[in-house]
Amino acid sequence: MADEEKNGHSGMRLHGEMLSTSILAMLREWNAHGYQLSKRLAESGLPPFDSGTIYRTLRQLEQDGMISSLWDTSASGPARRMYSLTKTGDTMLSAWIESLQKYQAFLQSAVAGQKDRLDEKEQPE
Amino acid sequence: MADEEKNGHSGMRLHGEMLSTSILAMLREWNAHGYQLSKRLAESGLPPFDSGTIYRTLRQLEQDGMISSLWDTSASGPARRMYSLTKTGDTMLSAWIESLQKYQAFLQSAVAGQKDRLDEKEQPE
DNA sequence: GATGATAGATGCAGTATACAGATAGTATCG
DNA sequence: CGATACTATCTGTATACTGCATCTATCATC
Numbered sequence: 001m002a003d004e005e006k007n008g009h010s011g012m013r014l015h016g017e018m019l020s021t022s023i024l025a026m027l028r029e030w031n032a033h034g035y036q037l038s039k040r041l042a043e044s045g046l047p048p049f050d051s052g053t054i055y056r057t058l059r060q061l062e063q064d065g066m067i068s069s070l071w072d073t074s075a076s077g078p079a080r081r082m083y084s085l086t087k088t089g090d091t092m093l094s095a096w097i098e099s100l101q102k103y104q105a106f107l108q109s110a111v112a113g114q115k116d117r118l119d120e121k122e123q124p125e
Numbered sequence: 126m127a128d129e130e131k132n133g134h135s136g137m138r139l140h141g142e143m144l145s146t147s148i149l150a151m152l153r154e155w156n157a158h159g160y161q162l163s164k165r166l167a168e169s170g171l172p173p174f175d176s177g178t179i180y181r182t183l184r185q186l187e188q189d190g191m192i193s194s195l196w197d198t199s200a201s202g203p204a205r206r207m208y209s210l211t212k213t214g215d216t217m218l219s220a221w222i223e224s225l226q227k228y229q230a231f232l233q234s235a236v237a238g239q240k241d242r243l244d245e246k247e248q249p250e
Numbered sequence: 251g252a253t254g255a256t257a258g259a260t261g262c263a264g265t266a267t268a269c270a271g272a273t274a275g276t277a278t279c280g
Numbered sequence: 281c282g283a284t285a286c287t288a289t290c291t292g293t294a295t296a297c298t299g300c301a302t303c304t305a306t307c308a309t310c
Contacts, residue, residue, distance in 0.1 A: 015297090016266095016298085018228055021232060022231060022235075025231065025232045033258090035256065035258075046227060046228060046231060047224070050299050051257095052260080053297085053298060053299070054258095055258055055260095056259085056260090056297090076306080077306055077307055077308090078256060078305060078306045078307075079306080080257060081257090081258080093232075097229075097232055100232070103143055103147070103171060106147060106169055107146060107150045107218075107222055110150035110153055110154050140266090141267085158289095160288050160289080175267070175268055175269075177268075177270085177271095177291075178266085178267060178268070180290060180291095181266090181267085182266095185266095201275080201277090202275055202277090202286090202287055202288070203273095203275045203276080203288045204274095204275085204288080205289080206288090
């Protein structure tokens with residue numbers, strides 16, 4: 001806990017689904033290869049993701065039918081896998097967003113109902 | 126994939142942080158013991174959480190200083206650990222909610238920008 | 251031919267999780 | 281009493297996930 005507060009990211013990590021769903025979301029906009037996704041994630045303001053994990057997640061998402069890939073050798077430099085979102089992935093993303101909204105509503109309703117117990121131990125700011 | 130769609134929950138799970146932050150949020154409202162939290166989570170509309178995982182998560186959160194507990198033997202039945210949120214946990218929860226909003230904004234902006242490529246295969250820059 | 255950016259992958263150690271079951275107190279029913 | 285059920289917490293195990301370091305490889309520039 002309280003590991004460090006690098007960029008204002010809390011000590012908790014939620015990587016798993018946050019990473020995969022962010023990937024799906026980005027691929028809804030444009031097809032892309034892993035390195036691009038990795039770069040964009042790094043600039044997104046989201047917590048940092050390990051690049052090894054990103055590539056592994058991509059392969060996993062492909063195995064799960066959420067995305068599909070083909071090797072792109074059109075550009076110079078090392079070959080790249082171009083990924084695109086499948087219909088399954090698109091559906092899954094929508095479901096996820098819905099689920100996420102439920103979650104957020106749950107959190108916020110609890111936080112809103114907090115005024116009952118301000119006493120007890122110590123006073124916050 | 127597409128494991129199953131029990132209650133409309135997608136095959137993906139973000140359990141880790143979703144569970145711990147939901148616990149923190151509930152404890153912001155009132156103190157509770159594990160079984161209560163477990164019950165309330167089950168009725169929350171959120172994806173189902175394993176009870177073993179719930180208890181282990183509680184111990185973990187306590188170790189991390191997010192919550193604190195004491196044994197409550199006042200009621201009949203087996204003894205229960207009453208948990209309450211610490212200031213650290215409260216702070217962490219707020220930070221988490223903020224972080225979550227960033228994440229959601231990221232997802233939604235990507236989804237919103239999707240209308241550009243309905244017909245096209247690819248749009249390299 | 252060394253360096254650095256691009257692009258992707260893997261081995262390993264530590265952590266997390268689902269599933270199953272253990273332990274225990276109390277209550278009810280026959 | 282014995283069986284059953286509900287409350288309440290915890291643990292063992294097998295698998296999965298993740299961060300870190302490292303590795304391969306292509307190409308451009310110095």
